Amino acid sequence: MKIGFIGLGTMGRGIAANILKAEHGLAVYDINKAAADELLEAGASWADSPKSLAEGVEIVFSSLPRPSDVIDVYEGGNGLSAGLAAGKIWFDLSTNSVETVRKLHAELSTRGVRFLDAPVSGGPAGAASGQLAVWVGGDRAAFDRARPVLDTFSDHARYVGEIGAGSIAKLVHNLTATVMMQAIAEGMTIGVKAGLEPLQLYEALRAGATGRARSFDSIHRRWLPENLDPASFQLSLLHKDVKLAVEMARQVGVPSRLSQLALEDMTEALNRGWGARDAQSVLLLQQERAGLGSFGLTQKAIDDVMKE
Structure with a gap:
């Protein structure tokens, strides 16, 4: 050819x-x-x-x-x-x-x-x-x-x-990667300013659940199939954690714009009575703002993609 x-x-x-x-x-x-x-x-x-x-x-x-x-x-x-x-x-x-x-x-x-x-x-x-x-x-x-x-x-x-589907996938990939990089930078600067050595903090983050997972793997069992009840980790508990982190950022004088936005969303979700639902229930707010209903995905269809 x-x-x-x-x-x-x-x-x-x-x-x-x-x-x-x-x-x-x-x-x-x-x-x-x-x-x-x-x-x-x-x-x-x-x-x-x-x-x-x-x-x-x-x-x-x-x-x-x-x-x-x-x-x-x-x-x-x-x-x-x-x-x-x-x-x-x-x-x-x-x-x-x-x-x-x-x-x-x-x-x-x-x-x-x-x-x-x-x-x-x-x-x-x-x-x-x-x-x-x-x-x-x-x-x-x-x-x-x-x-x-x-x-x-x-x-x-x-x-x-x-x-156009290929371009949509690539642009969304690069957009989400950039936002995640900014979130990591925000978290790292908060942690270092709070007193942890940069390398020690980096190694600690890599050893955590998110650090060990591929970036998109965390959503395939909860948010994508809307399997949010019963919770694996309750929204109310994550809200508490993020609120404490934002308070720490304020105490050490580090801007936390992305973290503040995340906390505002979780607060809205709590006010809707979702505190006992899985923490990923907060992601439903973005679906709603985008004018989207359920994605209609089954766990089997998602698992089949994950095997590829």
Whole structure:
């Protein structure tokens, strides 16, 4: 299968190298030709433009920094738009906007070209080792056809839904990761200012229940299936703990904006009479604010995903 790859930066170079190692024919393009030197030495061919690359391959992959870069590669007389013909497939591995990928999909669909959003997670090390997560939205048949190529650079390629679904998953992933990092920073600064040595505190946090768990594992038995009664750990007890931590932060003069917001939510949940429910019942408030009812998930369906 002849593959084209556009964007040979810190992520793209490693991904393209793994495709080439799997003995797929590979054509590459980047605005900086020097970025392709090692790939060309290893047997890849050079395309003078996105158009010429698209004309000579079955599947195009792009890995670019911003939505505007994806549009720049697509548009113009030498862009992908001019080289993609009916039957060809384009996977955009960039972290893109949902609006952009849906617009490209709509336009290319009228020409018989299948466009899929397929952002990746795992960083440069994962790109080099072939251990990336790839979340794909778009045509399922195109995903299945390209699966052998996706598996050359990913140990977790997942079809997640219609066009835009991959971008939604990636943006939510990075958003929640950032908020969690900020929460950790808030907690660490409170603990250090209260008198604990940074390394001792870090090691203590890693040894706790949350520190030992994968970030999203804590919600799969309680909040997701709404299995909140009887409680594993009562909301009233967690409210007490967070209130004490916020009071400690105030005493040592450390801002605790995220912690204050969490405490306000738990106080609201207590005022609704949820104190004896599981502590994760506080998360129902966000569902309500988002205008969502129950997710309708069964424990079996969740457990099946956890096994993958």
